[in-house]
Amino acid sequence: MGIEVKNIQKSFSKKKILSDISFELEPGKIYGLLGRNGAGKSTLLSIMANRIFSDSGEVLLDGKSVFDFDEALGQIYLMSERNLYPEGIKIEKIFKLTELFYGSFDYDYANELADKFGLDLKQKFGKLSTGFRSIFKLIIALSVPAKYVFLDEPILGLDANHRELFYRELLDNYVKTQKTFVISTHLIEEIANMLEHVFIICHGEIVIDGDVEDVLKKAYLIAGPQNDVDKYCRGLNIIGKETLGSIHGNYIYGKLDDERILPDTVSVERMDLQKLFVNLTNLEEGTKK
Numbered sequence: 007m008g009i010e011v012k013n014i015q016k017s018f019s020k021k022k023i024l025s026d027i028s029f030e031l032e033p034g035k036i037y038g039l040l041g042r043n044g045a046g047k048s049t050l051l052s053i054m055a056n057r058i059f060s061d062s063g064e065v066l067l068d069g070k071s072v073f074d075f076d077e078a079l080g081q082i083y084l085m086s087e088r089n090l091y092p093e094g095i096k097i098e099k100i101f102k103l104t105e106l107f108y109g110s111f112d113y114d115y116a117n118e119l120a121d122k123f124g125l126d127l128k129q130k131f132g133k134l135s136t137g138f139r140s141i142f143k144l145i146i147a148l149s150v151p152a153k154y155v156f157l158d159e160p161i162l163g164l165d166a167n168h169r170e171l172f173y174r175e176l177l178d179n180y181v182k183t184q185k186t187f188v189i190s191t192h193l194i195e196e197i198a199n200m201l202e203h204v205f206i207i208c209h210g211e212i213v214i215d216g217d218v219e220d221v222l223k224k225a226y227l228i229a230g231p232q233n234d235v236d237k238y239c240r241g242l243n244i245i246g247k248e249t250l251g252s253i254h255g256n257y258i259y260g261k262l263d264d265e266r267i268l269p270d271t272v273s274v275e276r277m278d279l280q281k282l283f284v285n286l287t288n289l290e291e292g293t294k295k
Contacts, residue, residue, distance in 0.1 A: 007068045007069055008030055008031050008032045008033050008067075008068070008186070009030065009031040009054065009065065009066065009067050009154060009186075010030050010031075010065070010066040010069075011027055011028055011029050011030070011031075011050075011054065011063070011065050012028050012063050012064050012065070012066065013026050013027070013028055013062065013063040013064075014026070014027040014028070014050065014053060014060045014062070014063035014064075014065070015027070015060060015061045015062045015063055016046075016049055016050075016053065016058075016060050016061050016210075017061055022210055023046045023049050023210050024046045024049060024050055024053075024060070024210045025209075025210040025211050026063075026211070027046075027050060027063070027207075027210070027211070027212060028063075028212075029205060029212060029215050031154070031186055031188065032186070033153065033184070033186050034184040034185070034186060035186055035187075035202045035203055036180060036186075036187045036189065036200055036201055036202050036203075037186070037187065037188045037189070037201065037202070037203045037204070037205065038188075038189055038190075038191075038194070038197060038198075038201040038203070038204040038205065038218075038279075039051070039188055039189065039190040039205050039207065040190070040191075040194060040204060040205065040206045040207070040283050041190075041206065041207035041208060041287070042192075042208070042287050043192075045207045045208055045209065045210070045287075046207055046209075046210045047158065047190045047207060048086065048087070048158050048190070050207070051084055051086070051156045051158050051188070051190060052084065052086070053065065054072070054082070054084075054156065055072075055079075055082050055083075055084035055156060056072050056073060056078070056079060056082075057084060057086075059073070067081060067082070067154075080107070080108055080109060080151075080152065081152055081153045081154055082152055082153075082154045082155075082156070083108075083146075083147055083150050083152035083154070083155050083156065084156040084158065085143045085144065085146070085147045085155070085156065085157050085158060085160055086158045086159075087158060087159050087162060089131075089139065091131045092131070092132075093130065093131060093132025094130055094131075094132060095130065095131050096127070096128055096129065096130055096131070097120075097125065097126070097127045097128070097129055097130075097131060097134075097142055098127040098128060100131065100142075100146070101113065101116060101127075101146070101149075104146055104149075104150060108150045108151055108152060109151065110151050111149055111150060111151075112149040112150075112151075113149075115148070115149050116145050116146070116148075116149040119144075119145045119148065119149070119175065120145060122171060122175070123138075123141045123145070123168060123171065125138060125141055125142060125145065135163065136162060136163030137162075137163035137164050137165065137168065138163075139163070140160065140161060140162045140163050140164055141164070141168065141172075143160070144157075144160055144172055144175075147160075148175060148176070148179045152185070153185055153186060154185070154186045154188070155185055155186070155187050155188070156187075156188045156190075157187065157188065157189045157190065157191075158190045159190060159191055159192070160172070160189065160191065161191065161193060161196075169193075169196065173196070173197070173200065176200070177200060189201070194279055194280040194283055195278070195279075195280045198218070198278065198279040198280065201218050201279070202217060202218060203216065203217050203218065204216065204217075204218050204221060204279065206283060206286060206287070208286070208287050213286060214282075214286065218279065221279075221282070222276065222277070222278070222279065222282070224259055224260055224261060225257075225258070225259055225276065225277035225278075225281075225282045226257070226258040226259075226262065226274055226275065226276065226277055227255050227256070227257055227258075227274075227275045227276075227277050227281070228255065228256045228257075228258055228272060228273070228274055229253055229254065229255040229256075229272065229273050229275065230253065230254065230269070230271045230272035230273060231252065231253075231254065231271055231272075232249070232254035234269045234271045234272050235254050235255070235256055235272055236254075236256070237269075238266060238268065238269065238272050239256045239258065241263075242256075242258050242260060242262070242263075243258060243259050243260035244256050244257065244258060245257050245258065245259045245282075245285045245286050245288075246284075246285030246286075246288060257277060257281065257282075257285045259282065259285075259286060262274070
C-alpha cells in the first residue's frame, strides 16, 4: 500500500512551516523532494519518520499510523543533517546499535561500502569530517533492512568523486532491493535522471506532485525577439523570464495551445528539472511577498 501523508500541518513559534500537506509514496520508487532552504523539507521528513510530531494530520504506512504503530519505525530510515551519535563512539559500534534497533544489518555490504569510500570503521564519530559523516550515514541508510529510506541532503560535504560513487551505489541498491527512496537535495541537476517522481515544496505547500516525465512534458522555454515571444505566450502560464542580448525567453509551465501559430523567429525548447524548480520557486517566492 505504501505511505500516505494526509493533511499534515506544522508550525514553530506561530510560524507555519507545513500547510495541509498530502501525497502518497508507492513502494519501489525513487522520489525527489525538492524545495529551497526553509521550505519545510526536513520538517516533513522528520514527521514522516516519527522524529517530531505534527500539529494535525496523519502519516499511514500500509494503512496504519506511524505515530501509533511501533513496528512502522523499523520500516523507515531517515538520514538527516542532524548528528544524533555521541562524539566518542566508534563507527563499528554504531553499526551494532543500528542492528539492535532494526533487527538486522548487512555488515558485509557496509564493510564493502566503507572500503569503496575509504571510511575507517574504527574511527570515532566525532573525529569524522563533514563529508565522511555523510558517507557514514549513507552506508547505514543502504545497509539497514528498512523498506523506506529518506535521505535529507545526503551529499553534504561530499566531493565530486564520492558523490558519483554514492549515486552508483544508490541505483545498484535500488535495483537489488526495490526499496523506496526519497531524496531531498538542492543539487537537482545531479539526481534528476534517477528520479521517477517529484514533489516540489514551497512555503510549506506542495506545488508540484507528479512523475518526472509527465512534469517535464509541460515545462518549456519560449525564446526569440521579445515582442514575438510575448505575443506567442499571451495567456500561457509564465513562471519566469530572462533576456540575453537581443534574445528573450519566457519559461512556461502548462499545456501549450496547439492552435497557436509559432513564428519563424520563435523557438520552443524543453526545460530541465532544475530550471523548472528555480523558476517555479522564484515565482512562488514573489507571489508570497
